Amino acid sequence: MKRARAEILSTRKLGAYQSITLVAPEIADRARPGQFLAISMPAGRDFVLRRHFSIHQASRRGGWAGTLEFVVDPSSGPGTGWLSGVAAHEFLDVIGPLGKGFSFPKRLTNCMLVAEGRGAAELYFLAQELVARHKRVDMVIGAPTMEAVFKPIEAKRLSQTVAVVTADGSLGEKGSVLDVLPEAVARAGTEVLYAAAAPRTLRDVAEFCAVQRIPAQVAVEERMGCGFGLCATCVVPVARKEGGGFDNLRACVEGPVFNPARVLWDRWIADAATFRELRQAVATEDGDAG
């Protein structure tokens, strides 16, 4: 992990996203798919924490050696909004690569990559590395709309088959990744599955993999105070390997890639259905003024 004052080499709009390429050789050299960056926000704003972005591309060789690309959804809020407006040749304060990335299968060959929205960015990086290791890559790519499907051409280039689904049906099939996953897996003879998506999707993917007995790795996102292990805010409850019980593991150090079979999904995800109203929840104090 390194900290760098990294120059922006280029920044461009890609559908619903902004793709930013940095010159950061020390980080690029060490980067693995699934790892991420922590980027400083400008001084003088009313928000202070770093923002976190998966690595989409780390070039260690060739003309782009030493560069690092990540993809921002500018609609997320003020931080991503600001970042998408930063121009080439400005500098960003970046810490990375952070976290534990995906690991590559040793024996198994057929890899299914399941991505929702900007989750695709880090999986393309993974796909490249898998292809370089002579694995078969297939993909299921989902998004709310056509614009939010990240680089579908790139997906085609990297994989044997790509199933695209959008919630509004504007590209590919209409639906969610779970709708097409079983068929895609069957067709591809999937032996290992990787996913980067919203928590609830990941939970469903985890269940699917458990039933199908497909080993899997998923990249999660959790709110982070730092991104490099200091504050224990970013935890995910993960079952212990032995002895029972669970540990709240930091997504920024022990993750963001976890074995979905060990994540306690229902403990982690605050399910909308488990909420109820304040007035029912809290009994009025005994015959008091209230």
Next chain:
Amino acid sequence: MKRARAEILSTRKLGAYQSITLVAPEIADRARPGQFLAISMPAGRDFVLRRHFSIHQASRRGGWAGTLEFVVDPSSGPGTGWLSGVAAHEFLDVIGPLGKGFSFPKRLTNCMLVAEGRGAAELYFLAQELVARHKRVDMVIGAPTMEAVFKPIEAKRLSQTVAVVTADGSLGEKGSVLDVLPEAVARAGTEVLYAAAAPRTLRDVAEFCAVQRIPAQVAVEERMGCGFGLCATCVVPVARKEGGGFDNLRACVEGPVFNPARVLWDRWIADAATFRELRQAVATEDGDAG
């Protein structure tokens, strides 16, 4: 007083300053020399209050009708720094014209205008109005350096004589406005004096005018919570006309132009010489833990 979403017509660097011209007909129509504007800062910053700027120019006639110009010292802090970087065709949320401006002499003719630094901006507006009323205008313009002397050519154009002084001697005489004021007043046969400068300079000018029995008006600056009379933070202690005592009057409503003979300068200005150290000032509490 009006509030407007005003388009920036142009913005340009003028020596140490940034001069910004707005399209704000409703405000320009009403503006008088000595009045000021309250300008909103952008959302998402860690500073929230409006910033205040004297009106340098309000065009009611001709090609520039409906425009308003003010001058910013960008080195003051984050607000002025931001404002100097705003580009033409962006919009500012402006409230103005605010406060009570200078009043024009009815009978007396010879007017001396004394300005320090950016204080000159509002006095040129005043000079114009005085000239239009067939008054004689002379000026003493001071600044720390040559770059901080605001539009010396404009000063020449508007007045019979101009004395320029800089603290470092890089333009005009070396010194402060008070050094050259007595001679300038004598030479011009000054009957009325106007000043816009730092508090301590204004105090010295007030003393000079009192001794010389020259009626005067000075424009002050005080920290403002609003700029339009809501919060009573911007007060200046002013002697009552009758009955003795003083009132803390709001610089934003009853000022920023005051009769210096009635300002209680020593009460208003926290004089550096009246400070002493904490440890001497506050007695240690009796034989306690401390």
Next chain:
Amino acid sequence: MPAKDRTLAVDLGGVTLPTPAMIAAGCAGGGRELAGLVDLHRVGGLVSRTITVHPRPGASTPRIAESPSGVVWNTGLQNAGIDAFVADELPRLARAGAPTFVSIGGGTLEEYVRLTSALQARPEVAAIEVYLSGRDETMDHEILGAHVERLVEIVGAVARTSLVPVFAKLPGGVADVVTLARSAVRAGATGLTLSGSPPALAVELGTLRPALGDVTGWLSGPALKPLTLRTIFEVSVAMPHVPLIASGGIRTGSDAVECLLAGAWAVQIGTGSLVDPAAPVEVARGIAASLKALGLRAPGDLRGRLRLPAVPDRAAGA
């Protein structure tokens, strides 16, 4: 929900406001200044500057300085005293068009009683807000309202003397706010304003001096929002039927809706009004939009509807 059935009006224990978005004490001027900047008939209410028995010249300047997302201020409660207020400012304030709350402050019980009495015969007064962040001259406490006995004594006396509803504005930056809130209500307060600005200090590094002329001051502005939300939440859970007015860090419609969800009945906008005098109207508009989006009829329908996890502390069960 047909639009015509929707309302922004709120009833705070007897005083009805056209909208839940008020202007906070010390941030509304004297009745004339806001004309032309905001339509006061569309403002929920306004609170006067804090009035004392005797005229006060107020603090030395500077009286305001900035801090991260906040301001530190000390006006020293400059005001012309209750007699001049009743004669001049009160009628002007009330004529401006919004329900007028009068903020009263003192250092002794007698002062509070005198202030309340002086307002008794005035039909312009919609409610009294009791400022409790000042020094207790009788007991020599730093902050009068932080001490239950004194709070009860003073709020009780004001409530007994007043002919209009009384809101106790609890001081900011105090622990056990639920205990204080309960005491104030037991003593007779109709409702509570939560909270006053907490004590603060700003330093001007360049001169090694305090940024304010009177050295210390109070913190206001957006920085306070999470503190206000917490206070409102705790007190409203303890006393869901007591009208609570949120104060501290509210500037936008979202801020206000967050406060209502946490349990507020209305909100006050202080610093926000200084920056954007039309803020109370925009906040009311934001609340209306939320009602519409959620299919609700009135601000009270948002109140306390923060959705809590079924098991407040899931980890505790681990």
Next chain:
Amino acid sequence: MPAKDRTLAVDLGGVTLPTPAMIAAGCAGGGRELAGLVDLHRVGGLVSRTITVHPRPGASTPRIAESPSGVVWNTGLQNAGIDAFVADELPRLARAGAPTFVSIGGGTLEEYVRLTSALQARPEVAAIEVYLSGRDETMDHEILGAHVERLVEIVGAVARTSLVPVFAKLPGGVADVVTLARSAVRAGATGLTLSGSPPALAVELGTLRPALGDVTGWLSGPALKPLTLRTIFEVSVAMPHVPLIASGGIRTGSDAVECLLAGAWAVQIGTGSLVDPAAPVEVARGIAASLKALGLRAPGDLRGRLRLPAVPDRAAGA
């Protein structure tokens, strides 16, 4: 002042720090994480996460949310318990290179005593910081450290049991901090950390839910600076000889110098370290620059040198 005579070292009543800029509790990791991001030999000291007797899984996520110039957090004091801490984390923390303060927290007197005893034989511990913002399980108080009797009991017991200096970290958002501070020092605290994060709530409007998994949390970050300055100022005026460590809203050298001027002996950087792990070193550099500019020798020469007006309240004489 020749540069060689200048020093950044401070002595906090027996514990000497190489610089006055520490990393605050819960923001320093477990000893390994900061390697490569900051040279810990140039950090004044670090405070461990708050350690409890038993392991704690901590709060539900989200555990952090943003507010204007601040963060609202609730980790639920996740930690492995004192035994695992002493066995694994403490040696790692101490090896990292900065003087190690251990933060201890509990709900009962017995827990505090057990925690202190477990640290007694450990040479790695430079000082103990007593976390006092938690719930008092014995007395059922919301915030243990807001009650003088309990504060005295617990701080007293820790001080009697400890072989190293003890710093009481007073809870944030409490009135009468001078009284609490005095009580803690009388009970045996070497010094004070001022202050813990005040109670807060953040609401996520889009879902009508609290932004944190455990509903409520605490406010940290720049927003707190004027509150910290005020607390430091008041306590240092009352007890100029008691080592005070400022915590809350400090990120830059200027922030730190402001705190020293107001009366702090050292500062802690919490949120600032999460954003910029090198902040403690930069803050130390900023302090050094101020010393140089003012021709002073040591951080202690800045302490309490805020220049006050000769007449604190000039207006009062009006």
